[in-house]
Amino acid sequence: MGELGGFKKYERKQEINAAVTDRVKNYDEFTSPLSIAEQQKQGSRCMDCGIPFCHSGCPLGNLIPDFNDMVHQGEWKKALEILHSTNNFPEFTGRLCPAPCEKACVLGIIDEPVAIENIEKYIIEKGFQEGWIKVKKPEKRTGKTVAIIGSGPAGLAAAQQLNRAGHSVTVFERDDRIGGLLRYGIPNFKLEKKIIDRRLVILEAEGITFKTNVNVGVNYDVAKLKQFDAVLLAGGATMARSIPIPGNDAKGVVQAMDFLTRQTKALFNKKEEKNVISAEGKDVIVIGGGDTGSDCVGTSNRHGAKSVTNFEIMPKPPMVRSESTPWPFWPLQLKTSTSHEEGCDRNWLVNTKEFIKNEKGELTALRTVEVSWKTIPGQRPQLIEKEGSEKVWPCDLALLALGFTGPEKTLPEQLGLKLDMRGNVNASTSDYATNVSGIFTAGDMRRGQSLIVWAISEGRQAAHHIDAFLMGSSRLPLKDNNDLLSA
Ligand SMILES: Cc1cc2nc3c(=O)[nH]c(=O)nc-3n(C[C@H](O)[C@H](O)[C@H](O)COP(=O)(O)OP(=O)(O)OC[C@H]3O[C@@H](n4cnc5c(N)ncnc54)[C@H](O)[C@@H]3O)c2cc1C
Known part of the structure; x- marks a missing residue:
């Protein structure tokens, strides 16, 4: 794992930001990558600790030392497989995550932590450059249908997982474009929107149906949701204080x-x-x-x-x-x-x-x-x-x-859903199920205003439980059991 003593030889380095005077002239992302050789050195700073605390720091349970080691060895494709096995969209977290994994990195006790977030970003970017991110259609369809309301990271992660399990997934989004806060909340200089679009091309080709300008409970009667075998509410927490x-x-x-x-x-x-x-x-x-x-x-x-x-x-x-x-x-x-x-x-x-x-x-x-x-x-x-x-x-x-006080209440009220003490849609992490059978919830709508990494994690977990609800059991991975059906 890593290079013996790599953390002593190499100091932490990250991608390079353009000068302030240049980058404020436009809304584009403004970073340039390190050389491949330097990125591999950064991977080698990982110490192969006895207990990799970074795993538990990451809400997705990313297998960080494993992909760091692959990067160190120049095995980028293997690194990508490991990364994708726990995270559907590293291109979002690699740019936007506050990186709780780095705060839990053991090297951080005595030195600068491993630059995990940057390593993640450049694994996925190499994957797209090399054409390694392929459309993966399910081998067979189950005949079950799932409606997902909200196309933020929680809805998208759940959609990809449920589609992989063979269910027919329709994502409803009230806005004119897919992406939730990734699309219109987060500015382009943090996330250029072509990054979302290139992922959507894959999700659509895998068989997920997207319907924009559909505001469920407003211009789409909630009664119509009954035609689906299960519903996931991933509408975010958009009530601004x-x-x-x-x-x-x-x-x-x-x-x-x-x-x-x-x-x-x-x-x-x-x-x-x-x-x-x-x-x-x-x-x-x-x-x-x-x-x-x-x-x-x-x-x-x-x-x-x-x-x-x-x-x-x-x-x-x-x-x-x-x-x-x-x-x-x-x-x-x-x-x-x-x-x-x-x-x-x-x-x-x-x-x-x-x-x-x-x-x-x-x-x-x-x-x-x-x-x-x-x-x-x-x-x-x-x-x-x-x-x-x-x-x-x-x-x-x-x-x-x-900040935000929680999710909008129209949809939960129309569906007769219970709220928790903080006004979020009530569902426990044991199954992400609401009080109404067949209706589940994930992301900010369930946990309140949070982070992209949590939204993806909740979308994946909820997908497992929805799959189990529909089929009696599920092979979709849970956080601590990521070796089953992965990306
Ligand atoms: C300005 C801003 C910057 C942020 N920056 C960061 C950051 O740098 N890093 C980070 O980790 N997190 C950041 N966050 C938080 C992060 O964006 C959210 O935690 C995350 O997007 C939540 O994902 P979600 O899928 O639960 O919901 P959302 O991304 O909010 O998506 C919910 C979607 O559901 C749709 N919807 C709601 N109701 C309906 C309905 N009835 N019918 C159809 N569609 C509906 C909404 O239009 C929306 O598109 C930021 C948040 C904001 C506001």
Whole structure:
């Protein structure tokens, strides 16, 4: 496994990002790969630990040391087979995953962890370049039909798995294109949309049916779902959190998803450019310091904003892993994205109190206050405002990136589904089944706003249980049993 002492010889290296001044000129991805020889060295940094904690760090249970070793040996096709055996879409996770596997890498205790995410990306990219990613139709059809509602990573992973098991799968998507948040939430500079399209060509050729502009429960009667033998709800958690403070109806206070979606749609279709909410020449304030906020920062800089400021209500995380989250846990630690690097004034412990507007109802400024958090044992932390810390920030465009409260309720209500305490569709990970027989759920709709890697993992797990429901048993892999029917 790896090269004996490879981790001592070679330092961690990752793909190269284009200079900020160049990359903000367009919306394209901006990375260049390392040479093949260097990528193989990166694979050889894997230490073949007794217990590879990276496996358990990864929600998909990716067999990381195994594919690292194949890369080290130049056996890229074998590496691809190993990678695909647990992950339907490494091209998405290899670009977008926050890589909990790297945070759990044993090498990370004493040195920089193995560059697992990059290795994954270049295995799959080589696979596409070499024509190794082939259409795999099921040998026979079972005669069973499955409807999947929602075409995000959870729906797509489940669709591919169920199709492999021989079921006839139809994916319904209310948007005009397939992909869920991969398509219109995540900006092109993080994921060019041709990456989704090249995978869709394969999924369609394998026999999956896609129906766009179908909003189940709105322009498609839920009663029609009865014609399917099983239904998977993978509609995401798209209810954006608002901010109930004075002035929030001002022109210029915009939900982040509205801002991001319109920009990406315009890149597909010139006609939609008129719908773009432009940040050009504006003082932009992004409220919310997560992934969505970071994507708004990157997009605002590409529009040519006059200034980009980011508020976060929580304290600034430590620069290095906090003691409260020791290895191999996901660390509480400051994350600086490539979008942040492109220019952004980041502020923590700031609460917005008012959107100030002019007589035309246009946003002109934000009034804020500094805060701190008081911890009281057994209670939720309390937000304390710092006296005399009020500040007014000039602002023409405020982007609300405050997270999501859960899935939309129309469909669960029409289908009579129970929700959990957090308002997500209730189903346990033991079978992903809802309270209505034959209806299953996975991804953000079940677990709340999360990550692509979790959505793919949940889609795969749910597919196994749907297959078992339809056939009495299933050979589709579960996370800890990936050696059965794999990619
Ligand atoms: C701006 C942004 C950036 C992000 N960046 C990252 C990142 O860098 N890395 C990462 O790991 N995660 C990221 N995430 C989170 C990640 O995108 C989600 O966790 C993931 O997409 C969830 O997948 P899903 O399949 O459950 O749902 P979604 O991707 O939300 O897909 C659900 C789909 O269902 C459709 N749908 C809903 N209801 C119906 C209906 N009634 N009829 C038909 N269709 C319906 C929706 O239109 C949508 O297309 C980001 C999220 C956002 C908002």
